[in-house]
Amino acid sequence: MTDFAAIILAAGKGTRMKSDLHKVLHPIAGRAMLDHLMASVDELAPAHKVVVVGAGREQIEAAVEGRAQTCLQEPQLGTGHAVQQAQSPLGSFDGDVLILYGDVPFVRAATMQAMLDRLNAEDAPAAVVLGFEPEDALQYGRVIADGDGAISKMVEFKDASEEERACRLCNSGLMAARAKDLWALLDRVGNDNAQGEYYLPDIVNIAIQDGRVCAAVTTDDPNEVAGINSRAELAQAEAQWQAFRREEAMAEGATLRAPETVFFSFDTKLGRDVTIDPHVVFGPGVTVDDGVHIKSFSHLEGATLHKGAQAGPYARLRPGAVMKEGSFVGNFVEMKNATLGPGAKASHLTYLGDATVGAGANIGAGTITCNYDGYFKYKTEIGERAFIGSNSSLIAPVKIGKDAIVAAGSAVSRDVGDGDLRMVRGEQIVKPGWADRFHDTMKRKKAAEKKG
Template sequence: MSTTREFAAIILAAGKGTRMKSDLHKVLHPIAGRAMLHHLMASVDELGPRHTVVVVGSGREQIEAAVAGRAATALQEPQLGTGHAVQQAQGSLAGFDGDVLVLYGDVPFVRAETMRRMLDRLHEADAPASVVLGFEPEDTLRYGRVIAAADGTIEKMVEHKDATEDERACRLCNSGLMAMRAADLFDLLGRVGNDNAAGEYYLVDVVNVARDDGRKSAVVVTDDPAEVAGINSRAELAGAEAQWQAFRREEAMANGASLRAPDTVFFSYDTQVGRDVTIEPNVVFGPGVTVADGAHIKAFCHIEGATIGEGCEVGPFARLRPGAVMERGAKVGNFVEMKKAVLGEGAKASHLTYLGDAEVGAGANIGAGTITCNYDGYFKHKTVIGERAFIGSNSALIAPVRIGADAIVAAGSAVSRDVDAGELRMVRAEQMVKPGWADRFHDAMKKKKAAEKKG
């Protein structure tokens, strides 16, 4: 998706966000594993902006680090309102004469197509001075109203507390998001005053300044009020997470996945799920997961940074950590953990296993209780298991070590040297048998216990 004209995005993120009660800046709190600011920037990036400027204030160091390489920053200090905040980006846009979108870092779900509608409206035949994004919430009491004509031009904008009863009956509200040409934006802002109770410079006043010049502004209305919902508290953050997850679950099912208990499945912002995938209850996806067609994710699994191939089976109660790769038809069962490991086509690790820094060949079978001992306290080492190898239960493979194709490692072995293809390796202490020893031991202990009771 791209526009035909160059545009810049100014994202306001200077507020303290005190209602979050957090040391983390408000706009960096995550939704589905991604900071709300980054959700918004991803939508902006779909349109290909010439410039992105994030206006910072409180907690500026956190935001500067979060947007480094992706956006410029401009400091608002002191913070004297939204209009004043936008003015701080003027230096970063010096010489730019395209369009400007003004967005808010705590309003993360604005869609790229909505932004484009705003930019397109700016260049229709009537050439409005500004375009305001409007919405119709269920409860209008908190919001300023946009009084608009049938053609979408704005006749008046008024705060709820200042509106007449007739104006309050209007359900079209102001989201605060705007689109303007750069030259108009900074010219009009330069004439906005602060004659109000807060002594602040409000961005919305550019509409009134333009009206005084004899120029009209226009409104574009979103069909989804949730798109412009602001997030200012932990409760609102939780609500935004629920909103995002509900949308993503519906999307996954619409694309051919089966969710047995949708409300208990949690996706990350980048989770990719194929067709005919079955996901059982209480599954959590962290960032970086791809699930191919026909895979079956059983209940109570946690999956992050993993690639799950076609027809694979995972869980229940499995954990796949970053770097885990399951090739076609592979299987991990209950209480299996993988990290930076490849499980080859058709290979199985069905119970109670840890595979870390490992490569398991196609068709290999990893017995219950097997672990790859990959860490020596200082460095990580790799275990390589060949195709069709059989690793007996309760084995410890002490890396670096290689197990050849078709080899067998006997149950209970601690293997610290390479095993050749087709070889049997058994590493156990010699069994010692003492007939009658246990009977004599029990008799002695029972007599000792009885003597203690008498004493």
């Protein structure tokens, strides 16, 4: 495989998205669409990546800093003109060039590789075009090619004859060409058209007129080259990605009881024999080991669940939450930057923040770790087999020893030793008959007001 450079076009204004966020930075499954594409490119280890920017350039420059070069297209005079802007940052690079679009995020690395392989075939095509065959060809430009993929003509729908419109092979806009051919052909592209723009597909027709071979590679999945230009199309792309990931998860040994209600992130990792009940949402950074059960209406982000752990229903696991083997959190339990030891449990109505909980410990209902004083965060440490009674407040920094018991309703602000009992409650005062006298007085007062 020869070195290649990837040029990603992302200079468009994206006006149909109606957003202050640049179009290609809108997330799908928790990852910007541009990053989906760049991840696929990175699988092939490119020598260079250049992102062509225009409107909203500052956002994209910040997003790709340290990962890709950028160059500016200003004014924006068409796709051919956009690609030309990458010539300067690529300098003397003379390898293959892959041309991609930032709003076409789902192109697979295997498809990119197929384009580069075709470019380096024995007939040495001047350009390779990625074609696709949608169910409805609509008004896509057509690629007129023979059975071997040799292109005889590229034609826009409005300029196509009825016979050419009957061709189902459509132009995705993605191309590959050797650098020396690409720059030479682009120099010959004109803008004598209704828009006065320089169109990238024209390089194919110019090369064909020169007697050069140009070839088409066809993707077997038209969804792979679907562009995203609006919020509705963004939602469709999300649905497409989620449907694929659900099928993949089940094929790899996870049980999804209601697949259409489970939403994954781009980096969700699932082990075997994981069970996921309805209405579970995974944010970025979640790893789930074998045999874990995640119950309904739970939300997980930045969390790690070890073998046999159970979470939910209605659990909230935030970044830094770690559930060790066989641990359990139940309904309305929230964890953040906290570790629940093997076999430990917090069954309901609990907040564990900046905490470590030892193996076999029991956290009673309504317990909270008071980890923040308005300025700094502090840590709570709970020992193995400790029992924290219901409605307790553990005021960090504080340590609860092994086998210690904190009585229900306690507000603990000092360390508790191993095996100790800590009870922190106000004195209970009983006033016999007080409530009866109170009710009688208030009833008479209310009756008097009504008479008045």
